[in-house]
Amino acid sequence: MRAIFNSLRRGALALLLPLALFLPGAAHADALSLLDSIVSVAGVWPSELPSINTIRAVPGALQSCGNLSDSELMNCAQAIIDNADVDPGDAQKVETAINIYLDLEKADYVALMKDSGPVIGCLAAQVMTGFDVCGALDAIVAVGEAVADVVGAFVSGLGAAAEWISCLFGCSSDSGPPISETMFTNLRDKFGNEGLTAHMDPGGGGAWTAHLAKVNDGAKQMAAQINGPLKVEFVKQADITAAVTAYIAYAGERWDAEMDATAWDRSRKDWQAWTQKQGRAAMVSLYNADPAARAGLVKTLTAQCIQADVFGNVVRAWRQERGKVKPNSTLNTLATPEEFCTSWMATAKAEKAATKRSEALKAQCGVQSATGDFDSLQCKTYAGLGACQAARNALGVALGNFFGSPAKGGGLPNCSPVPSGAGAEFAALLSQVDPKHRCTLKGDGKTVGCTRDLSVSKACQVAVKLYPTQQSSTGDTVASNRPVIGDIACVLQRDAAYQALVTQVQGTAEQLAQALENSARGDVERYNADQSNPSRRLRLVSGDYKAAFTVNASDPLLIDVVYTDPAESLVTGLVHKANPPLAPRDASDPDNDGQDQPGFNVVHEMTSKQRALMDQLVQAIEAAKKSRPALSGGGLVGGAAVTERVTGAPVINPALVQGVNAQKAQGNPVAAPATGQGAVISVQRQGPTPAATMNGGALAAGAKAANTAGGVGMATGAPTVTGAGAATATTTVHSLDVSGQKQLAEAGCKAVVGEPGAWSCASPRAMDVCKKLLADKKVAACKP
Helix, strand or coil: CHHHHHHHCCCCHHHHHHHHHHCCCHHHCCHHHHHHHHHHHHCCCCCCCCCHHHHHHHHHHHHHHCCCCHHHHHHHHHHHHHHHCCCCCCHHHHHHHHHHHHHHHCCCHHHHHHHHCHHHHHHHHHHHHCCCHHHHHHHHHHHHHHCHHHHHCHHHCHHHHHHHHHHCCCCCCCCCCHHHHHHHHHHHHHHHHHHHHHHCCCCCCHHHHHHHHHHHHHHHHHHHHHHCCCCCCCCCHHHHHHHHHHHHHHHHHHHHHHHHHHHHHHHHHHHHHHHHHHHHHHHHHHHHCCHHHHHHHHHHHHHHHHHHCCCHHHHHHHHHHHCCCCCCCHHHHCCCHHHHHHHHHHHHCCHHHHHHHHHHHHCCEEEECCCCCCCEEEECEHHHHHHHHHHHHHHHHHHHHHHCCHHHHCCCCCEEECCECCCHHHHHHHHHHCCCCCEEECCCCCEEEECCHHHHHHHHHHHHHHCCEEECCCCCEEECCCECECCCEEEECCCHHHHHHHHHHHHHHHHHHHHHHHHHHHHHHHHHHCCCCHHHCCCCCCCCHHHHEEECCCCCCEEEECCCHHHHHHHHHHHHCEECCCEECCCCCCCCCCCCCCEEEECCCCCHHHHHHHHHHHHHHHHHHCCCCCCCCCCCCCCCCCCCCCCCCCCCCCCCCHHHHHHHHCCCCCCCCCCCCCCCCCCCCCCCCCCCEECCEECCHHHHHHHHHCCCCCCCCCCEECCCCCCCCCCCCCCCCHHHHHHHHHHCCEECCCCCCEEECCCHHHHHHHHHHHHCCCCCEEEC
């Protein structure tokens, strides 16, 4: 241990001892004189530090800047020193030079250790105090590692101190220097309370530097008194060093205890006070700052924060001087002003918000100044508006992190659009989604007229929705650089030709519904006319037959057709015999304008009204399956005849599929039914069909003629629907009795319309049943 201690006293630091004897008041010397003393001892000035000339230029710069705040003074001095070209282009060295000079001016070796590094700091400490401070601190660390239990008991009394001091010379039991112990006791009693006050001085390490110089001078005076006028060396320099080192250790122990008791609370109070007082103002100034000036403002505010953390100077000094002695102390985790303010600034500067604000300014957003608050932005492009909103959101997050919740951080800036009328860019986008140019942007830039109904929703409204966005290079959807536009009205303005088609489709839908009703009503009436027994007569189905054929809500050239399984053939047969014809729906619609010609669309989802109509038809058809054969021989479903009276519900003529199957036999297309559904079927009977009214007028005499000729007659001048509605159909069945018909029906066979006596059977079992009847000559043919 003695070797360690003695080695610390040799070399460059030991050269300062004679100088210290001539500078007992070095702590009070002016800054430049201290600088000269340090330079003379150092010999070679470290290259990583600012030049001596730069440091010498500081006081003149400070004097020229006048009475400014600390941060303003720093900026002013930097500008002057930069112009002096002493450390050209190196702003960091200029700042360090100013800090070194201020440390020298305050005679604060603790701060100088931080700003200049250990080499110059240790030299400066010895010049300022006349004592080898760094050597003593290293010795204290070394001894503390050897006898930590003794160091921990330092304040308990002289015995512990004596044992500790003896360890400076190797901890032998008989080598403790009694003179050092006595000197330490005197120093402790004389300076102890003053030393704790100096350590806790929030002004920095200047108070402790001056105090330690005073203690060292006191030790030398004690030695001089003991040695007497003859200067007999009873007290050697080693004794003085040991006594002062012991005092430094003792003062440090008291400092530790005081910091443990008060530091955490005092530091938190300083941080909270600064945050509450300056936090929002700092965030406002940083957010509103011009991007080019932002870096300088961050630096200035950080410096102000450091200066505001007054107690942080004490924390910094403790960690520097006592951190190595007490490496496990929680005080080592207490933030220094630099650490706290760097962390504080990382949140306060809201970097993401500032970046997005800068993007908004580049994307044609203008500043709307707000005195003492965040500036709002007014944006002419969607990209700018999006960047502004992103900045606003990021700022809200930063305020929440800074103050604990966004609400405590106050209000956020606004992002306002500056709209204009739609122009060439919107028209170009409209053309992309409207290749047939059904829509046209009007001159006012606020209205788009579309000649087709679907063009309104699939072209104009889509263009309005897509206009604020665009695809990025990565394929993401982002805000576009297009100008912000006001509200666009998408207006339907049908041309005459399209309106004529719309009117035609509306008439066709009504005619199809009337044809379905006529067929159903006529078939029931003819059947009932054949029944002498009133109890066998069927009731007519009540309901709105228009529910089966409705004009599509989006595309008025489409008729939505609904049916259930038993009604498939009749409904689709009517649709395919419409005149003018109806084309199947163009599902792809590549031009976003809907049908080019009248068409139909099979709808699988029904409204309650449609379902009610179809349910009644199905009930009637099921009842008709159980009834006896009609006298005319016309089939209901697969040849089954009406034999029973259906009561309790309205009844429609069950399943007449003759007309549709005839179309299939001739190769005409018939729409496929939805899964589990079919088409409404009408019973066809001989006899007259009452004229029906449609479109406000009576069906002409042609309606009656059409009923006997196989079509549905329409009023003169209106589109005509032809189909399997009311044709006379007399089917002669080969001596097939009711029992045989029942066998075929239960096997799943159906009568082939147009081929009297022929039956169609899908399964092998059904075919076997049919062939047995064929062998008995009860049927004419069995077809798969």
